[in-house]
Amino acid sequence: MTDPAAAPEGRLTTRQAAELLGVKPATVYAYVSRGLLASRREPTGRGSTFDAAEVSALARRTRREAATPPGELTVRTGLTLIEADRYWFRGVDAVALASRHRYEEVAEWLWTGRLPRGARFTAPPELLAAARRAVAALPEHSGPVDRLRVATAAAAAADPLRFDLSPEAVLGTARSLIPTLVEALPAAGQEHRGEGRLARRLWTRLTALPPDTDPVGALDLALALLTDHDLAASTLAVRVAASAHAHPYACVSAGLGALDGPLHGAAGPLAHRMLLEVMERGGAAPVVADHLRSGRRVPGLGHRLYAGEDPRATALFARLADLPQAGPALAAARDVVAVTARQGRGLHANVDLALSVLTVSYGMPVEAGETVFAVARTAGWIAHVLEEYGERPLRMRPSGQYVGPRPPQPLP
Known part of the structure; x- marks a missing residue:
């Protein structure tokens, strides 16, 4: 030719x-x-x-x-940069962005590089009905990630267009999946069906307390701060699925699967329980001592990417300091940090500890932080899906280093 x-x-x-x-x-x-x-x-x-x-x-x-060294996998991303105890979304200070804009707007910024004022997410009735039926069929003791994972699978089955991987279709999926996940959760308080900010709707799934403006604003801030954080284990799992051109629901399911592991998603519940114990015992010293004596880490402290305090924790602590109801739990968290500092451990508060102040203060269940994290991070996962669809398919295929017996071996 x-x-x-x-x-x-x-x-x-x-x-x-x-x-x-x-x-x-x-x-x-x-x-x-x-x-x-x-x-x-x-x-x-x-x-x-x-x-x-x-x-x-x-x-x-x-x-x-x-130019990449052999055997080393690098993932190019224009979404999140973590550097010098700060992090940025598309080059913009993430804490400043989250402090001034709602979660939905921050999600749109990550997805599109645009910041539409007043962005709203709405759950399609067909997807929401399917997700609610699936979640309602789960055992009562099911955890939040169980519910979110089942809701994601049910919503996918109800969406005949899920295999359309064009950017416009993926954005439409994102804007409908996130509110579907929230509204498929059992209601703890008065429902807000398909209206208003997502944080307000999520609030009613986490606590029976009224969704007053200031505490809902703190929850909204937490969601926005947690939207993305570079290549955490769950995000890498999402990108591997996207590299195989799995549809967005399947990619989110991969992230939820990784998040359910004890080394990724369990920190929030542990910090929540610790704060309750500190408040019950009147101080952090005996609680910290019990953790160290049993060989356990003190939850809510330290982060491998930050030498100082997690900037997400700093921002959330500052917002919670303005809420009188958060005072006791905030004092307990600061006592934990102070006690460990006296021991010279050099660990600073991370976002799990700050989020636990919110969940403890407003009577949320111990798994509430895990729910907030999963809902928030879904937006970031979708942003990574959009990026990965633009890369060479199936590029995340490392070669295994075989360490078994050399062939030929006799048949067993």
Whole structure:
């Protein structure tokens, strides 16, 4: 097959594309068959052409991947940067953004790079009905991640368009899935069906106390602060699923599965229980001593990415300090930090401790922090899904280092 003498404006011939990519023309068509490039047959019938911008983007990706040391997986992302005890969403200070904008607006910023004022998420009736039926069928002792995972699967089954992976479709899924997850949870207080800010609707799933403006604002801040945090274990699981072009519901399910592990999602309930015990015993010293004596870590302290205090905790503590009802739990949290500091352990408060002040202060169940974290992080997972769909499919396929017996071995 020969190239036409010239390609239409903004298009490249097969030969031009091969030169830009540094490969043979036959390899260009191999890229087409693998879904890495889209070709267009020209009306003259003399060959195919390729979008110049798409070829250039693939060339840049290929050069970056070639420069990666063998065996090392790197994940390029333009979403969250963590550096010098601060973190940024798309280059904007994340704490400042979360302090000034609602969770829905922060989610839109991560998804699209735009900040629409007054963004609202609405649960479609068909998806919500399916999710509620599935959640209602679970045993009463089911945990929040159990409910969210089942609600996600039920919503996926009710959505015939779930396999549409175009950016517009994925955004539509995100804006409907998050409120579906919230409203599928059993109500603890007066329901707010499909209206108002998401934090207000989530509040009624976590506590029977009235959704007053200031505490709901603190919950909204927590959601916005927790939206994304680079490549945590659950986020990496999401990107692996997205790399295989699983639909967004399946990708979120992968994140929820990783979050359910004791090393990722269990910190919130542990910190909640510890604060209750500190308040009951009148001080943190005996509680901290019990944890250390039994060889357990003191929950809510330290973060591998921050040398000082977790900036999410700093922001949430500051908001909670303005709420009189949060006073006792906030004092208990500060006592925990002070006691461990006297022992020279050098650990600072993290967001799990700050979130536990909120959950303890307003009579929420011990798993409430886990629920808040999962709902908040769903927006970040979707942002990573959108990024990963734009990468080379199935790129997250490391090679195993075989350590078993060398073949041939006799049959057992």
